[in-house]
Structure formats: structure tokens, C-alpha cells
Amino acid sequence: MPPLTSSQKKSFESEGVLVLPDFFSQEECDSVRNRMGELVSEFKPLDQGTVFSTTEHKHAQEDYFLTSGDKIRFFFEDSQNAQEQVPLELSLNKAGHAMHDLDPVFSAFVRQPKLAQVAADVGFIDPLLLQSMYIFKPPRIGGEVVWHTDHPFLWTDPPSVKGFWVALEDATITNGCLWCLPGLHKEEPRQRFQRSESGGTEMVILNPDPYPTEKKIAIEAEKGTLVVIDGLLPHWSGPNTSSRSRHAFTLHVIEREVHYPDDNWLQRSKEMPLRGFETQLLD
Numbered sequence: 001m002p003p004l005t006s007s008q009k010k011s012f013e014s015e016g017v018l019v020l021p022d023f024f025s026q027e028e029c030d031s032v033r034n035r036m037g038e039l040v041s042e043f044k045p046l047d048q049g050t051v052f053s054t055t056e057h058k059h060a061q062e063d064y065f066l067t068s069g070d071k072i073r074f075f076f077e078d079s080q081n082a083q084e085q086v087p088l089e090l091s092l093n094k095a096g097h098a099m100h101d102l103d104p105v106f107s108a109f110v111r112q113p114k115l116a117q118v119a120a121d122v123g124f125i126d127p128l129l130l131q132s133m134y135i136f137k138p139p140r141i142g143g144e145v146v147w148h149t150d151h152p153f154l155w156t157d158p159p160s161v162k163g164f165w166v167a168l169e170d171a172t173i174t175n176g177c178l179w180c181l182p183g184l185h186k187e188e189p190r191q192r193f194q195r196s197e198s199g200g201t202e203m204v205i206l207n208p209d210p211y212p213t214e215k216k217i218a219i220e221a222e223k224g225t226l227v228v229i230d231g232l233l234p235h236w237s238g239p240n241t242s243s244r245s246r247h248a249f250t251l252h253v254i255e256r257e258v259h260y261p262d263d264n265w266l267q268r269s270k271e272m273p274l275r276g277f278e279t280q281l282l283d
């Protein structure tokens with residue numbers, strides 16, 4: 001996999017999104033899918049489950065979510081019978097947020113020269129791997145992910161976060177693929193998600209205007225496709241109304257030499273500092 005071409009780099013700068021089909025092999029995708037299957041089978045839901053919903057936000061006040069930045073935790077879909085589905089992965093919304101540091105299979109998946117090279121090509125100087133999520137988007141109950149940008153959730157001064165989203169299964173309009181608003185990453189952030197004095201979190205609205213979603217484009221992506229998303233690019237995914245799941249993995253990366261505020265929701269313990277790609281570049 002060669003480094004990005006100059007036209008791909010220019011396109012990412014102007015659009016805020018870059019789609020790279022066949023970036024990961026079918027086997028690489030299956031390695032993380034199978035590993036997640038094992039992690040799910042070890043999970044004891046009755047003790048720990050919590051619902052993750054971008055429309056309801058109840059999770060955002062719960063300790064189980066707020067302390068998950070350096071753990072592997074599971075979050076259910078917000079559906080009446082979600083926790084009774086068999087097998088369990090048919091009820092899960094996502095797992096997060098540190099598979100890439102805690103699990104050897106996920107660590108090997110992200111710490112590959114080809115991914116480190118793309119990160120360098122889209123501008124990272126000294127990248128830190130902040131957050132990983134495995135998104136299940138199960139058939140019929142997989143929920144909408146509302147329009148948002150990633151910077152408000154993973155705030156740095158100056159903004160530096162970028163998302164590396166991987167289709168682990170074919171993502172189509174019917175099973176809830178990503179959509180985005182190309183070019184809008186040049187606008188100022190409209191909100192900031194931060195820890196509140198009460199011990200929970202709050203969404204501070206900086207600009208209440210809705211995004212001009214009539215300009216949205218669908219990112220239908222075959223298994224193995226990498227989608228690089230600027231931290232200020234508005235994106236969305238619809239509910240999965242189909243009979244097929246839409247598994248995806250996403251890694252959020254920030255620059256080391258920026259300010260990472262203490263009131264960001266995602267905080268690591270001192271024993272588990274953020275790490276980089278720790279691999280050679282392709283050049």
C-alpha cells in the first residue's frame with residue numbers, strides 16, 4: 001500500500017474525508033471481528049451493561065462510561081429487548097475505548113506501518129492513539145448516530161483529532177453506512193462535550209444552528225475500506241433497518257504536542273499513558 005498521492009492529500013484537505021477501499025485485507029478484518037467475538041463471549045452483561053445512545057445520552061452521566069477511556073467495556077443498544085438478544089452481539093451498540101492498547105489483536109491491527117503512514121500523510125507529526133471503538137450496528141435495532149463532529153468529544157487545543165474508520169463488513173445505505181458533509185470541516189466547532197462540576201458531563205452549545213444536511217453524501221464502503229475523517233467534519237449514520245449487521249472499527253488519533261484538557265470526558269489513568277503507532281513508516 002503506497003503512501004497517499006498528492007491528489008488524495010489535497011482532497012482530504014479540501015473535503016475533510018478520504019475513502020480508501022481495500023486498505024485492510026479480508027483476513028485483517030476477520031482477525032478483529034473474531035477477536036471481538038471472543039471478548040463478547042467473556043462479557044458478563046448482567047453485572048455491567050449500560051445503554052449507549054446518541055439521542056438519549058443517559059450513558060454520559062454513568063461511571064461505567066466515564067471510566068471506560070482506558071478499559072474495554074460494552075454498551076447496549078437502546079432497544080426494549082436489547083439485553084435479551086441471542087447471541088449477545090445482536091444487542092450491542094459498541095465496545096470501547098482502549099482495545100488498541102489492552103488487546104494484542106487490536107493493537108497489532110492498528111499498529112501497522114500502512115496506517116501510521118496514512119496518519120503521517122494527513123498531517124500527524126507525533127500521533128497518539130487516543131480511543132478505539134468497535135461499533136456493532138446490529139440488524140434491525142442498530143441505532144442512529146446523530147450528526148456530530150469528533151473534536152467536541154476529544155477536544156485538543158489546537159484541534160487535532162482525526163478518525164480512522166474501518167468497514168469490517170460491507171456498509172450500505174440500508175444497513176446504516178456513514179454519511180458526511182464534505183468541506184464543512186473548515187467551520188468552527190458548534191459544541192463541546194465536557195465533564196461538569198456535578199461529576200457527570202454536559203454538552204456546551206457554541207453554535208445552535210443545525211448542519212445543512214441537504215448536502216449530505218453517503219459513504220457506502222465495502223469490507224476493508226478505511227475512511228479518514230477530519231475531527232471537524234460533520235458525520236452521521238442512520239439506524240440499521242436491514243437484516244444484516246454493520247460492524248465497524250474506529251480509531252481516534254490526536255497530536256502529542258497539543259493541550260488535552262482535564263475536563264475532557266476521556267481520561268487515562270497515570271499507569272496507562274497514551275501511546276503512538278510505534279512502528280516504522282513506509283517511506
Ligand SMILES: O=C(O)CCC(=O)C(=O)O
Binds near residue numbers: 150163178237248
Ligand atoms: O460508525 C458509525 O456509525 C459512527 C462512527 C463515528 O461517529 C465515528 O467513528 O466517529
